[in-house]
Structure formats: C-alpha cells, structure tokens
Amino acid sequence: MTTLSQTKEIFRRADAVCFDVDSTVIREEGIDELAKFCGVGDAVTEMTRKAMGGSVTFKTALTERLSIIRCSREQVNKLITDHPPQLTAGIKELVDTLHQRNVKVFLVSGGFRCIVEHVSTQLNIPLHHVYANRLKFYFNGEFAGFDETQPTSESNGKGKVISMLKEKHGFKNVVMIGDGATDLEACPPANAFIGFGGNVVRQQVKERSLWYVTSFRELLKELEKI
Secondary structure (H helix, E strand, O other), rough: OOHHHHHHHHHHHHHHEEEEEHHHHEOHHHHHHHHOOOOOOOHHHHHHHHHHHHHHHHHHHHHHHHHHHOOOOHHHHHHHHOOOOOOOOOOOHHHHHHOOOOEEEEEEEEHHHHHHHHHHHHOOOHHHHHEEEOOHHHHHHOEEEOOOOOOHHHOOHHHHHHHHHHHOOOOOOOEEEEEHHHHHOOOOOOOEEEOOOOOOOHHHHHHHHOEEOHHHHHHHHHHHHO
C-alpha cells in the first residue's frame, strides 16, 4: 500500500506527469462551456456531475451530452475564440518547472481535442503529448458525433493511455493529476495519483486520494525539495 510520503517521492522522481484538463489544468469543464454556448447548459451540467461522480459510464455520459449539444464546427471555433479556456493559477509555472527538469508532460482528457490543443499550445506541451476525444463533423460543418475509437472515450481510457505511454517510452514513474473519478481510476497503471481540488472538490476523489491538493503551488513546493 502506497503512503503519502511514497506518493510525494514518486512525484519528485517522476519521468512523466499526466494532467487531466477540465477543472484541473483549466478552470472550467469544456463540455459544459460548449453546452452553455449552444444554449443547453443546465441539462448537460447535470450529466457531467453524474459522469464525474462515476454513477454512469463515461462513454454513455459523453454520448448523451453530445446528442443534446449537437454543436457545429463553427460553434466550436467561435467558443474557443470568444471564450478561450482559462488556465488554473500556477499550472504554467508547474509545467515549465517539470519541463526544465526534463519530465515529459502529457494532457490526458475526456474533453475535446480542439479545446485541449488550444490549452497545450499555451503551456508549450507538444501536440503529440495530447490525448483527448475528437469531435466529428460532416463536410458542411454539422455535428456528426465523436470518434469512438479514441481510448479517452472509454471509462478506463486514461489508464489505457498511461499503459500505452509506459510501453512506448519505458517510463518508470508516471503520475496522474486530476479532479475526477476517471483520473483516480488511472492509478494503477499510473504509479501515483494526486487529487486536485483547486477548481471543484469531488468528495469521492478527495476521500480516496493519498495526496489531495487545492493549489498547484503545493506541487511546486514539493519539487523545490529536490
């Protein structure tokens, strides 16, 4: 059984850190923002809460929410332009510090690649380090569903991504950081999980996290001990 001090040590020695995006790296839930923008905010927010709490499978929740939103390519582009995702305080400094230490940083999200790529650019994270769901559109820009072959569309998708990263790159210490049930489920195969409650506290995640932080500065402080 891993302890708090062991979790901190794994973080200090990590060769890769995977961050969730919605409500972790950014302050909002991308799918909820998209729903609000398309005028169906309330119905979708309730479904997101259920998905994060773990009471329905992730793919079911994603399918149901997108069938309500049915956003066009133009709406998605306009959302990113008019309401760009807001970075959580301290994340830029943390990612920069990890990069300086030659730690590989990945964004592993159940959100949408078009939004997550915008975030990765702000954080200088290469696009091939982004794992997220892809929205599909018809040639006229109308909504056509999402790519169900992406591992991040599945309930244990983040764990599948981490297993694949370990196999591909030979990482020994991979840390997953996030706010939701899907992040917690990714450990194992992640070697350690750090719960993040800086934007929203999900009780189930808080109770089951060995190390739970509400600010990225707590993680920066830990790295300063090296």
